[in-house]
Structures are given as structure tokens and as C-alpha cells.
Amino acid sequence: xxxxxxxxxxxxxxxxxVVFFKDxxxxxxxxxxxxxxASVLFFLLQxxxxxxxxxxxxxxxxxxxxIVAVKKTKRYENEKIS
Amino acid sequence: MIFYIGSFALVLTGLxxxxxxxxxxxxxxxxxxxxxxxxxxxISIGYIKGGTAPIFSNAAIPGKTMVDPVPQAMVLTAIVIxxxxxxxxxxxxIKAYYxxxxxxxxxxxxxxx
Amino acid sequence: xxxxxxxLIAVPLLLAFIAPLCGxxxxxxxxxxxxxxxxxxxxxxxTVLKSPMIVSxxxxxPPFCINLFVGPLGIFxxxxxxxxxxxxxxxxxxxIRERAVGKYHTLYLLLLTGATGVVLTGDIFNLFVFYExxxxxxxxxxxxxxxxxxxxxxxxxxxxxxxxxxxxFILLAIGMLYGFFGTLNMADLAKHIARAHSSVLFIxxxxxxxxxxxxxxxxxxxxxxxxxxxxxxxxxxxxxSGIAIEIGVYAIMRVVFTLFGAPLSVMSVLLIVGLLTLLVxxxxxxxxxxxxxxxxxxxxxxIGLIVFAFGLxxxxxxxxxxxxxxxxxxxxxxxxxxxxxMIYSIRMxxxxxxxxxxxxINSLNGLGKKMPLTSLGFAIAAFSLIGFPPFIGFSSKLxxxxxxxxxxxxxxxxxxxxxxxxxxxxxxxxxxxxxIYFRKGEVEGIKxxxxxxxxxxxxxxxxxxxxxxxxxxxxKILNSSSGELLNRIGYIGRLPG
Amino acid sequence: xxxxxSIILLGALAFGLVQAVKKIPFGVQKTxxxxxxxxxxxxxxxxxxxxxxxxxxxxxFDTLGEVTILFAGAIALGAxxxxxxxxxxxxxxxxSPILSTACKFLFPLILLFGAYIFIHGxxxxxxxxxxxxxxxxxxxLIFLGCPGRKTDGRKTRLMESLGGIIFVLAGLxxxxxxxxFLFNFLPKGTVNNLFSAGIIPVxxxxxxxxxxxxxAGILDNLFGETE
Numbered sequence: 001x002x003x004x005x006x007x008x009x010x011x012x013x014x015x016x017x018v019v020f021f022k023d024x025x026x027x028x029x030x031x032x033x034x035x036x037x038a039s040v041l042f043f044l045l046q047x048x049x050x051x052x053x054x055x056x057x058x059x060x061x062x063x064x065x066x067i068v069a070v071k072k073t074k075r076y077e078n079e080k081i082s
Numbered sequence: 083m084i085f086y087i088g089s090f091a092l093v094l095t096g097l098x099x100x101x102x103x104x105x106x107x108x109x110x111x112x113x114x115x116x117x118x119x120x121x122x123x124x125i126s127i128g129y130i131k132g133g134t135a136p137i138f139s140n141a142a143i144p145g146k147t148m149v150d151p152v153p154q155a156m157v158l159t160a161i162v163i164x165x166x167x168x169x170x171x172x173x174x175x176i177k178a179y180y181x182x183x184x185x186x187x188x189x190x191x192x193x194x195x
Numbered sequence: 196x197x198x199x200x201x202x203l204i205a206v207p208l209l210l211a212f213i214a215p216l217c218g219x220x221x222x223x224x225x226x227x228x229x230x231x232x233x234x235x236x237x238x239x240x241x242t243v244l245k246s247p248m249i250v251s252x253x254x255x256x257p258p259f260c261i262n263l264f265v266g267p268l269g270i271f272x273x274x275x276x277x278x279x280x281x282x283x284x285x286x287x288x289x290x291i292r293e294r295a296v297g298k299y300h301t302l303y304l305l306l307l308t309g310a311t312g313v314v315l316t317g318d319i320f321n322l323f324v325f326y327e328x329x330x331x332x333x334x335x336x337x338x339x340x341x342x343x344x345x346x347x348x349x350x351x352x353x354x355x356x357x358x359x360x361x362x363x364f365i366l367l368a369i370g371m372l373y374g375f376f377g378t379l380n381m382a383d384l385a386k387h388i389a390r391a392h393s394s395v396l397f398i399x400x401x402x403x404x405x406x407x408x409x410x411x412x413x414x415x416x417x418x419x420x421x422x423x424x425x426x427x428x429x430x431x432x433x434x435x436s437g438i439a440i441e442i443g444v445y446a447i448m449r450v451v452f453t454l455f456g457a458p459l460s461v462m463s464v465l466l467i468v469g470l471l472t473l474l475v476x477x478x479x480x481x482x483x484x485x486x487x488x489x490x491x492x493x494x495x496x497x498i499g500l501i502v503f504a505f506g507l508x509x510x511x512x513x514x515x516x517x518x519x520x521x522x523x524x525x526x527x528x529x530x531x532x533x534x535x536x537m538i539y540s541i542r543m544x545x546x547x548x549x550x551x552x553x554x555x556i557n558s559l560n561g562l563g564k565k566m567p568l569t570s571l572g573f574a575i576a577a578f579s580l581i582g583f584p585p586f587i588g589f590s591s592k593l594x595x596x597x598x599x600x601x602x603x604x605x606x607x608x609x610x611x612x613x614x615x616x617x618x619x620x621x622x623x624x625x626x627x628x629x630x631i632y633f634r635k636g637e638v639e640g641i642k643x644x645x646x647x648x649x650x651x652x653x654x655x656x657x658x659x660x661x662x663x664x665x666x667x668x669x670x671k672i673l674n675s676s677s678g679e680l681l682n683r684i685g686y687i688g689r690l691p692g
Numbered sequence: 693x694x695x696x697x698s699i700i701l702l703g704a705l706a707f708g709l710v711q712a713v714k715k716i717p718f719g720v721q722k723t724x725x726x727x728x729x730x731x732x733x734x735x736x737x738x739x740x741x742x743x744x745x746x747x748x749x750x751x752x753f754d755t756l757g758e759v760t761i762l763f764a765g766a767i768a769l770g771a772x773x774x775x776x777x778x779x780x781x782x783x784x785x786x787x788s789p790i791l792s793t794a795c796k797f798l799f800p801l802i803l804l805f806g807a808y809i810f811i812h813g814x815x816x817x818x819x820x821x822x823x824x825x826x827x828x829x830x831x832x833l834i835f836l837g838c839p840g841r842k843t844d845g846r847k848t849r850l851m852e853s854l855g856g857i858i859f860v861l862a863g864l865x866x867x868x869x870x871x872x873f874l875f876n877f878l879p880k881g882t883v884n885n886l887f888s889a890g891i892i893p894v895x896x897x898x899x900x901x902x903x904x905x906x907x908a909g910i911l912d913n914l915f916g917e918t919e
């Protein structure tokens with residue numbers, strides 16, 4: 001399962017980058033990447049049902065909701081930059 | 083084992099974001115990360131080495147080597163719960179922004195924390 | 196023929212799904228659902244007292260499917276929830292008349308259903324699911340009228356963040372237990388846990404207490420409560436203080452006693468936490484100027500007392516704790532409802548356009564003459580919370596003192612500290628009652644005339660006094676309930692196979 | 693300061709987690725309930741996807757709760773975003789014709805795919821939740837690609853409620869016929885046929901519609917502009 005190691009390291013990197021991105025849109029995309037990689041991991045763990053749900057709900061719809069929320073509020077974490 | 087480590091890394095990162103960040107949307111993102119991490123943890127508990135997905139696409143597959151279906155059912159539930167909570171949280175954040183004009187939790191504190 | 200207890204959950208759910216289709220008539224649905232539940236649970240009480248009912252769902256033998264465990268404890272809580280829910284929903288018929296009314300009633304009914312599900316289920320993951328229903332509807336109800344009410348929004352955001360972290364902990368703990376023992380049924384889990392080495396169990400138990408502790412508002416985890424309880428509309432404050440936090444306590448107790456067999460170390464920690472919660476709550480309440488915030492902090496104090504009583508881990512202690520839950524639910528609901536009506540009347544006179552849910556204590560001065568029935572209800576509730584005879588609060592506090600003294604030694608000393616907190620509680624409530632009756636205020640032109648609001652006051656006050664004079668009517672079911680919590684072997688033994 | 697404290701707390705938490713997880717071996721058969729489901733699942737429920745049979749039959753009550761949670765979430769979101777005013781019709785900037793044509797072309801296909809997934813929930817991976825979410829993402833595509841289109845709030849609400857009502861009624865029918873709530877009272881049929889597994893496909897189709905309309909309602913509420 002060498003691929004699992006690579007994916008998990010990638011996933012952790014994406015998760016950590018959510019902490020550091022100042023632009024919330026970037027952070028949302030990183031979050032979506034985490035969800036997407038998680039759904040691949042679910043598939044590797046022999047859970048196709050969950051992988052499907054995570055891809056459709058976690059990666060697609062949650063991201064869309066986040067983007068709408070960011071669009072309706074402020075885009076940058078530090079609010080002085082507008 | 084690496085799956086456990088990965089899932090805990092997600093949970094801890096998410097909790098760190100929720101505890102240390104000031105931006106409300108960031109905090110909600112942290113909660114979402116925690117959810118994903120917990121889900122990954124549950125699925126890895128149910129995994130069996132060399133197991134197949136619990137679907138009898140043909141009757142010849144031996145049931146013994148199948149991974150545990152219960153965590154998968156639990157995670158399906160948890161994902162949907164996560165969606166509901168995230169959507170509700172973001173709608174509240176939008177309203178908070180409408181009222182206070184900021185997303186900074188340090189500035190939204192008319193009530194004492 | 197015996198009716199199936201699953202209807203206690205299924206029928207309110209059905210009604211909740213129907214409610215959005217009813218338009219204006221939606222407000223009659225919560226009273227109907229709660230009344231149905233009340234009648235059904237009262238009918239079931241004699242059967243359940245004879246022997247607990249195990250109801251399988253889906254028709255498979257219990258460890259393999261979800262089952263309801265309807266014991267005395269569950270049915271007692273179900274009856275309490277539906278009684279409180281019924282009275283509050285009658286009150287809400289005319290109290291909630293602004294804006295998103297239909298959605299309010301649907302969410303309210305879902306909250307009641309979630310609470311009922313938590314107390315009846317016998318499966319740990321199912322408990323989590325119903326707990327989430329309860330939480331999600333609470334978050335939304337805190338922010339009722341979010342568009343006009345900025346404090347409500349703020350409180351709801353705080354509540355949601357802390358609540359969802361708590362839920363994540365619960366789910367982690369459930370996952371660990373499943374990893375250890377491979378089952379989710381609580382009786383089955385308890386059987387395995389009884390045999391397992393205790394070092395494995397420490398982390399899941401901590402996570403459970405931390406997770407449910409958020410809803411129960413025990414000491415370090417109660418930052419959300421004063422905000423959420425004080426800024427939400429009065430019926431919601433009442434159901435939160437009267438039911439929701441008690442459900443958190445129930446969940447902790449179910450996990451600690453039934454699943455983990457109440458290890459002594461954990462019980463001592465809970466005892467101390469309860470005492471701390473009590474002191475912190477009462478001291479903070481004493482310093483408040485805002486009447487609803489004061490009552491919210493008083494709820495924290497009362498929860499502390501309840502956890503303290505459970506922490507004694509004796510039969511008399513648990514019975515006393517359950518009695519205190521009943522007494523707190525009835526009294527605090529009456530308190531919040533009367534306060535809500537006072538605030539509503541004052542608001543309608545002074546600023547009819549604004550959406551106000553909170554008010555300073557001074558504004559209530561002199562209301563005793565203008566709103567005699569409401570003020571009387573407030574006084575009864577306050578006296579009952581302080582623990583004056585002949586109200587129900589007196590009997591419950593007496594039981595707790597007796598239980599602590601029975602255990603003796605250090606517990607009696609701790610009880611002394613708890614009594615000091617009660618004195619503080621007496622001080623601030625008496626101050627308010629004195630203000631209402633004996634001070635002069637600008638309250639011209641306020642009167643009380645709404646029957647739907649006054650009837651729940653009468654019923655609650657009557658129950659408080661009646662149960663205070665005859666505490667015996669409750670002891671039978673409470674005794675078997677505490678027996679159910681302590682008798683872990685019996686709980687496990689109910690599992691067929 | 694706050695960061696430091698949270699890092700220390702999280703370190704303690706990480707230590708605890710590792711301690712607990714050391715006792716849970718990875719990748720080993722360890723559960724009795726799961727084993728029972730895998731061995732007896734087909735016989736008991738007639739569904740060849742064991743996850744589906746767990747979700748809808750063995751643990752169907754959880755799923756009812758789950759559906760309720762999504763319902764509560766949708767209602768709650770509506771209540772929070774409720775402003776009491778009519779939506780203003782904003783000036784709509786039409787998307788480029790390529791984009792909107794592509795969206796309109798893809799929309800029925802994605803909808804069909806979602807429907808396929810929830811109809812075949814008992815045979816192949818997927819089911820009501822996944823299919824419903826996919827169908828909802830088709831609606832999302834329309835919201836994004838063809839601005840100005842919206843769903844009819846009354847119809848989505850009707851569909852949500854009907855879905856829930858049918859689910860509970862199916863449960864009550866089970867109670868009436870078999871004596872157990874959510875009892876699988878329909879004939880199980882031949883395994884691996886579309887018409888098999890009793891109430892499972894019925895419930896999954898209902899859930900699919902319900903989830904799709906709920907998420908569409910959530911998205912519609914979020915996208916909608918007032919004032």
C-alpha cells in the first residue's frame with residue numbers, strides 16, 4: 001500500500017495548508033483536496049459506498065457551500081486586506 | 083497504522099484551527115477537518131487486510147474476507163451529519179457577518195465569552 | 196394489548212415531517228405530539244415497572260440490530276420530556292408569533308423527539324444520532340429570528356462550535372469502543388467492558404464525559420450556556436434549562452453507570468466537578484444584572500448539584516439526583532416562562548418594534564401588582580429552586596442532604612459546601628422577588644390576560660406544590676430508575692442470547 | 693499565547709489517542725457483529741450490498757435519524773436565513789452560451805446518474821444519500837452555470853416532507869405486519885435482481901429524492917439574495 005502512504009502525506013500537507021492560507025478561497029480548495037484524498041483512501045480501505053458519499057457530499061457540496069459563504073462575507077482571513 | 087496516524091493528524095489539525103484561529107469560517111473549516119478525520123478513523127477500524135468490499139457482486143466471493151460493514155454505515159451517517167452541521171454553521175456565520183460586519187471572533191463579543 | 200414504545204419516537208417524527216406542510220396550523224402540532232407522548236408514556240409506566248421492555252427494530256435479535264431499552268429510567272425521562280414539552284408548547288402557541296413560526300414549531304418538535312430518542316435507545320451509536328438531532332435543533336432555536344436578533348446569532352455560533360467539537364469526541368469514543376469490542380449495543384458493550392482491562396477504557400470514558408459534558412454544561416465546558424439560555428426566546432430557554440441539559444446529564448450517567456460500571460475514581464472526579472460547577476454557577480449568577488442570564492447561571496448551579504448527587508454513586512444519591520432533575524425541570528421551566536411573559540409585556544408596552552428577549556432585573560420592579568398571577572408563579576418557582584418547603588425543591592434538596600450524610604465522612608463536608616452555594620442562590624432570588632413585590636417601578640399599563648400563557652403556569656405551580664407535599668408519588672418510579680442505573684448486571688442480562 | 697496553550701493541549705490529546713489506539717490492531721478481523729452481517733446479510737435481507745442492508749435493515753433506525761438530521765439542518769438553515777422579505781430579483785448577468793449550454797446538456801445526464809445510483813443501492817456501491825447528493829450537484833451546476841434559475845421552494849419542501857412521511861409510514865407498516873418497526877415486510881425476491889430486498893430499494897429511492905430536494909433547498913437558500 002505504498003500509494004496509501006503517499007496519499008496520506010499529501011492529505012496531511014493539504015490539511016496543514018488550511019491552517020496557513022490567508023486567502024479563504026485557497027483554504028476551501030485545500031479542504032476540498034483533503035476530502036477528495038480521503039475519499040480515495042476510503043476506496044483503498046474497501047469502502048466504495050463511503051468513498052462515493054465523501055466525494056459527492058464532502059468534496060463537492062460542502063465546498064460549494066463554503067464558497068458561497070466566503071463570497072457572502074470576506075475573502076481574506078486578515079480583514080484589513082479586502 | 084498509517085491510516086490511524088493520518089486520521090489523527092486531521093483531527094488534531096482541525097482542533098488546532100478551531101482553538102487558535104480567529105476567523106469564523108476558518109473555525110468551521112477546522113470542524114469539517116475534524117469530521118473527515120474521525121470518519122477516516124472509523125473506516126480504518128473496520129478494515130481487514132486483504133479484505134474485499136462488502137458487496138456480493140457475484141455469489142462466489144467468500145464472505146469471510148470482507149471488511150466490516152458497520153463502520154461504513156456509521157460513517158455514511160456521520161458524513162450526512164457533518165453536511166447538516168456545516169451548512170447550518172455557515173448560515174449562522176453569514177448572519178453574524180450581517181450583524182457585526184466582521185468574522186473575527188475577538189470582535190464579536192458583546193456577550194462575554 | 197401492549198402498545199409498542201417505538202411509537203414514542205415514530206409518531207412525533209411523523210408529525211414533525213408533516214408540520215412544514217400545514218402552514219398556519221403548524222403551531223398545533225407540537226402540543227398534539229407532546230400530548231400523545233405524555234399519554235402513551237403514562238400508559239406504559241405500569242408495564243415497564245414490572246419489567247423493562249426490549250423492543251427490537253427491524254426484527255433481528257438484539258445485538259445485531261438497534262433495540263430500544265425502555266426501563267423505568269427511560270420512561271420516566273420520556274414522561275418528563277413530554278410533560279414539559281406539552282406545557283411549553285401550549286405557552287408558545289401565543290408567545291411565538293413573529294416571523295419564522297412554522298420552522299420554529301418543527302424544530303421544537305424535533306428537539307423533543309431527539310431528547311426522547313436519547314433516553315429510550317439501547318444502542319450507543321443510535322444514542323449519538325438522536326443526540327445530534329437534539330443538538331442541531333437547539334443550535335437553530337437559539338438563533339430563532341437570527342435576522343433581527345444579533346445576540347441570538349452570536350450565542351448560536353458559540354454553542355455550535357463547542358457542541359460540534361463535543362460531538363466529534365463522542366464519535367471518536369464510539370469508534371474506539373467499536374474497535375475494542377466490535378459491537379454497538381449498550382448491553383453487549385457493558386458485558387465486554389466488564390471483562391476488559393481498565394487501562395483500555397480510560398480514554399473512551401474521558402471522551403464520552405467531555406463530549407456529553409458540553410451539552411450538560413459541567414464546569415469547564417459551560418461557556419456557551421449563559422449566552423444560549425439567556426438570549427433565546429422564553430419557551431426555548433425553558434426547554435433548554437428544563438430538558439436539554441438534563442439529557443446531557445442522562446447521557447453521561449448512562450455511559451458511566453451502565454457501560455463503564457461507575458469506577459470509583461471517575462465518580463469522585465464527577466463529584467468534585469459537580470461541586471465546582473455548582474459553586475461557579477451560583478457565584479456567577481449572584482453577580483448578574485440581567486434576569487435571564489441570572490437564571491441561566493442558576494441552571495449551571497443546579498446541574499452541578501445534580502451531578503454531585505449522582506457522583507455519590509449510592510442508591511439514595513441517584514434517587515435524589517433524579518428527584519432534583521424533576522424538581523429543577525418543573526421549577527426552572529416555570530421560572531423562565533414567567534420571566535418570558537414579564538419581558539414580553541414590558542417590551543410590548545415600551546418598544547413594540549424591537550425584538551427583545553432579555554431585560555435588567557430593575558425593570559421588573561413593581562410588577563407584583565400589575566401581573567399578580569405571573570409574579571406569584573415566579574415567586575413559587577424561585578422559592579422551589581432555593582428549596583423552601585412546601586415546594587418540590589425542598590424535598591429534592593432534603594433527599595440529597597440525606598444521601599450525602601448517609602455516605603458520611605468527607606461527603607458530608609462536601610455537602611456543607613454545596614449548602615453554602617444554596618444560600619447564595621437564595622440571596623439572589625430573594626432579591627428579585629423583593630423587587631417585584633416591594634419596589635416601585637414604571638410599569639403602568641401592563642396587564643396579564645392571555646389564557647394560553649397562564650394555564651401552563653397554573654399546572655406547573657400545582658405540580659410543584661403537590662409533589663412538594665406528597666413526594667411519595669415520585670419515589671416508586673425514581674427508586675426503580677436508580678435501581679436500573681446501578682443494576683448493570685440486570686441491564687446486561689436483559690440481552691437475549 | 694493562545695496558540696501555545698492549544699498546542700500543549702493537543703499534544704496531550706495526541707498522546708491519549710495513541711495510547712488508546714495501540715490496543716486496536718489495524719487490519720485484523722475483530723468484530724462479531726460485522727461478521728454476522730457479512731455471513732447472514734444476504735439471507736436476512738436479500739440485498740447483495742451488505743452496507744446497504746446494514747444501513748437500511750439492521751440499523752435502519754439510525755438512517756431514519758440521519759434523514760431527520762438533514763431535515764432539521766435544512767429547516768434550521770431556512771430559519772436562520774429567513775428574512776421575511778421577498779427575494780429581490782437581481783440583475784442577472786447571463787453566463788457565456790458555451791457554459792450554459794454545457795450545463796444544460798450535462799444536467800439531465802448527472803440527474804440520471806444520481807437516479808441510477810440510488811435505484812441500484814442494494815446491488816452496487818452507493819445508495820440514497822450518494823445518489824441524492826449527486827442529483828443535488830446537478831442542480832448546483834444549474835445554479836452556477838445558468839444564473840437566474842432557481843428551484844421552487846414549495847415543491848422541494850413538499851418532497852422533503854413526503855420523503856420523511858413515507859419512511860416513517862413504511863416503518864409503521866412493518867410494525868403492523870411483522871410486529872417490528874421498520875420490519876422488512878415485502879418479499880425479498882431473488883438476490884441481485886433489481887426487484888429484490890423488500891423495502892430496501894423503496895426506502896432508498898425515497899431517501900434519494902428527499903436528500904436531493906433537501907440539499908437543493910439548502911443551496912437555494914444560500915444562493916438567494918434578499919434586500
